[in-house]
Amino acid sequence: xxxxxxxxxxxxxxxxxxxxxxxxxxxxxxxxxxxxxxxxxxxxxxxxxxxxxxxxxxxxxxxxxxxxxxxxxxxxxxxxxxxxxxxxxxxxxxxxxxxxxxxxxxxxxxxxxxxxxxxxxxxxxxxxxxxxxxxxxxxxxxxxxxxxxxxxxxxxxxxxxxxxxxxxxxxxxxxxxxxxxxxxxxxxxxxxxxxxxxxxxxxxxxxxxxxxxxxxxxxxxxxxxxxxxxxxxxxxxxxxxxxxxxxxxxxxxxxxxxxxxxxxxxxxxxxxxxxxxxxxxxxxxxxxxxxxxxxxxxxxxx
Amino acid sequence: xxxxxxxxxxxxxxxxxxxxxxxxxxxxxxxxxxxxxxxxxxxxxxxxxxxxxxxxxxxxxxxxxxxxxxxxxxxxxxxxxxxxxxxxxxxxxxxxxxxxxxxxxxxxxxxxxxxxxxxxxxxxxxxxxxxxxxxxxxxxxxxxxxxxxxxxxxxxxxxxxxxxxxxxxxxxxxxxxxxxxxxxxxxxxxxxxxxxxxxxxxxxxxxxxxxxxxxxxxxxxxxxxxxxxxxxxxxxxxxxxxxxxxxxxxxxxxxxxxxxxxxxxxxxxxxxxxxxxxxxxxxxxxxxxxxxxx
Ligand SMILES: Nc1ncnc2c1ncn2[C@@H]1O[C@H](COP(=O)(O)OP(=O)(O)O)[C@@H](O)[C@H]1O
Ligand SMILES: [Mg+2]
Numbered sequence: 001x002x003x004x005x006x007x008x009x010x011x012x013x014x015x016x017x018x019x020x021x022x023x024x025x026x027x028x029x030x031x032x033x034x035x036x037x038x039x040x041x042x043x044x045x046x047x048x049x050x051x052x053x054x055x056x057x058x059x060x061x062x063x064x065x066x067x068x069x070x071x072x073x074x075x076x077x078x079x080x081x082x083x084x085x086x087x088x089x090x091x092x093x094x095x096x097x098x099x100x101x102x103x104x105x106x107x108x109x110x111x112x113x114x115x116x117x118x119x120x121x122x123x124x125x126x127x128x129x130x131x132x133x134x135x136x137x138x139x140x141x142x143x144x145x146x147x148x149x150x151x152x153x154x155x156x157x158x159x160x161x162x163x164x165x166x167x168x169x170x171x172x173x174x175x176x177x178x179x180x181x182x183x184x185x186x187x188x189x190x191x192x193x194x195x196x197x198x199x200x201x202x203x204x205x206x207x208x209x210x211x212x213x214x215x216x217x218x219x220x221x222x223x224x225x226x227x228x229x230x231x232x233x234x235x236x237x238x239x240x241x242x243x244x245x246x247x248x249x250x251x252x253x254x255x256x257x258x259x260x261x262x263x264x265x266x267x268x269x270x271x272x273x274x275x276x277x278x279x280x281x282x283x284x285x286x287x288x289x290x291x292x293x294x295x296x297x298x299x300x301x302x
Numbered sequence: 303x304x305x306x307x308x309x310x311x312x313x314x315x316x317x318x319x320x321x322x323x324x325x326x327x328x329x330x331x332x333x334x335x336x337x338x339x340x341x342x343x344x345x346x347x348x349x350x351x352x353x354x355x356x357x358x359x360x361x362x363x364x365x366x367x368x369x370x371x372x373x374x375x376x377x378x379x380x381x382x383x384x385x386x387x388x389x390x391x392x393x394x395x396x397x398x399x400x401x402x403x404x405x406x407x408x409x410x411x412x413x414x415x416x417x418x419x420x421x422x423x424x425x426x427x428x429x430x431x432x433x434x435x436x437x438x439x440x441x442x443x444x445x446x447x448x449x450x451x452x453x454x455x456x457x458x459x460x461x462x463x464x465x466x467x468x469x470x471x472x473x474x475x476x477x478x479x480x481x482x483x484x485x486x487x488x489x490x491x492x493x494x495x496x497x498x499x500x501x502x503x504x505x506x507x508x509x510x511x512x513x514x515x516x517x518x519x520x521x522x523x524x525x526x527x528x529x530x531x532x533x534x535x536x537x538x539x540x541x542x543x544x545x546x547x548x549x550x551x552x553x554x555x556x557x558x559x560x561x562x563x564x565x566x567x568x569x570x571x572x573x574x575x576x577x578x579x580x581x582x583x584x585x586x587x588x589x590x591x592x593x594x595x596x
Contacts, residue, residue: 109510130515137512149504151318163307164513208511 058121060085060216060247061106066115068101068271075101076271079115083249083264088242090258091251093268099251100144102268103218106249107139108132120215137165140209142219146201148193154180154204155189161212179207183233199230206234210241217241219250223257235261312521312528319497323529326493330533330578331540333482338541340475341570346563347468358428358438360445360456363421368450373422376450380424385432385441394420421452483581486533490526490585497522498593505593515594523586530582534575541566 059082068076076098083089091099104110105117108124117124120138127135140161148157155176162172180186183203193201206222217238223231235257242248252258258265267275316323362380364373373391380389392400397420426445432438442454498505505518545565566574 107510133509133512133514133517136510141510143507143510147503147507147510149507151501151504160508160513161511164508164511164517169307212512 058085059083059118060087060120061249062116062118064116064118066105066117067113068098068105068110069113074271076105076268079273081266081273081276083247085247086242086245087247087249087264088238088262089247089249090262090265091249091268092253092258092265093274095253096270097268098271099268100220101271103141103220103249103251107136107141107218133164137161137212138215140212140214140217142202142205142209142217142222144220146193146205148201148204148208150193153190153192154185154196157193157204158207158211161208165212175211176207179211182237183207199226202226203230203234206237210237213241213244213246215246217246217248219248219252221252221254222250223252223254228256231256308520308524312524315497315521315525316528319493319500322493322496323525326489326529327533327536329489330486330530330581331537333486334534334537334574334578335541335544337479337482338537338566338574339544340478341574342541342545342563342566344472344475345566345570349564351468358432358456360426360428360438360442360454362424362426362445362448362454363452364423365450365452366421368422372450376448377424379448380426380445383441383444385428385437387427387429389427390425392423392425394418394422397421397423483577486530486578486581487585487588490529490582491589492585493529494522494526494586494589497525498589519586519590519594522590523583526582526586527579528582530578530580531575533582534578537578538566538571538574 061081061083063079063081066076066079066081067074079102091102093099101110105112106119108127112125119135122135124135149160152160158176158179159172162175167175177186177189180189183206185200185203185207188196188200193204196204202222202224203226206219209217209219219238222238223234226234231254238248238250238261250257250262263279265275265277265279266273267277362376364376368376377389377391380386395418398418401420428438428441432441438456442456445451445454505513508518542565545563549563
């Protein structure tokens, strides 16, 4: 198995590699021409392969030849993907490409048909039905149709992820108030979701996803219904939680989101991974992610 | 998980599903009334039987032509019998007045009688250890053979015949209680299932944000137990109301030591409440398991 080597075996090399990491950085600063790009990809962009300091560099998500099919219909085919901690990953692709399905596999809402997914060092196939909810606590998820609980108030919806973990009520209250203030909805505390606009509901959904300060945030079209002001608020939240060290994965069509956010972007098409781009020191200029210009960029798909 | 928040969620659930919760509570209350009424009859009858066993009562009726001297002789004979605890002479006039007290409003019926139909009699209570049917019938025979005695009656004859029936009734009672217990559990199960179905999307979302089965099902169990307790209290309350009504009608204590009916003993009411809560809990267990396995 490609990733069976644990980090402990790779430790002796780490001193060398930690030193090594600076070489490509210096090289890229000096010269960003294409000669060094392969080196960049091997040593810097995908350090998970070579195993650096395990906390920082062990991929938080590893997908290994993952497929998903409904009956005969293949929705995802042979996806192999490592996601480093603290990545801000955007998943794009035409509608029906399998973005939402990919996210659902990650938060264990459905099982893989083939392949394996390792999240935070845990093989998700080994998580029992009973343990799944507990396992999901490392995630914050913004679902595609918000999926707010209509019989609960805004406060109770946002408090739910903390309540299920048995947090103290005063702590919950403080945290929920703070996050609702951050999204500008503290005055709608006792409102029911039905009485809110689509954009407001979506903001609540984002608040619920990040209220627990999760290590991993998954969001399915989180800015789909937002006006640009609301979208900015939301994007700031994502950026904030990313800066705090979380890994953020967003499936989106949203141009502004793609332009402004993220340090990695993958493209799905008909269930296949067709593009994988870094938006970092390797590609410092503002990259145009129009689907036509994807072809011109170097793809990392193995 | 904090208990108050679980209780809060259970109460919110009950509020949100008011109607089906009410149906469940009323069903349990109804079951409690039926079973409680049965238990009440049962304990009272048992009480009477025990009472009757403790002091067997024998009535000795005298021939109308008995003279006062003769009555005196008979009285002595009875009092000297070793089986007798105490004996009381009831004159025919006394019997008439007793009857009038007993019939209260219907005294006009008795007023219409031109002659007093009651004979003079002795009311005998036997010693507590004389309660074997053979001893009693031997005693009754002895009394019957005294000259001047018209006839002898004792409740024991009736009681012995009754003993067989008592056992059958007891069995029916157990069946009844089991049946209503199951009905209660079933109705709670049904309620819990409806609550679960109406909240499927909500429960799915809760799971997705990290709620364990326990977090989800605890308030539902609590809801079942609360339903059981509420239904039990309501049923016992109504039963007590019925009891008061009945007791006032019968004129409890009109004949000292006999027609007293009493309410269920405290122990029994506690057992009934516990059974209601257990029924609620079992109902939820039945309802929730398939959902959690899915
Ligand atoms: N539960 C399902 N059963 C059958 N087909 C499904 C199901 N969920 C998604 N699909 C199909 O999988 C494909 C990918 O869907 P989805 O992941 O939602 O795409 P995206 O989010 O990229 O628009 C679509 O063709 C969709 O019809
Ligand atoms: Mg989608």
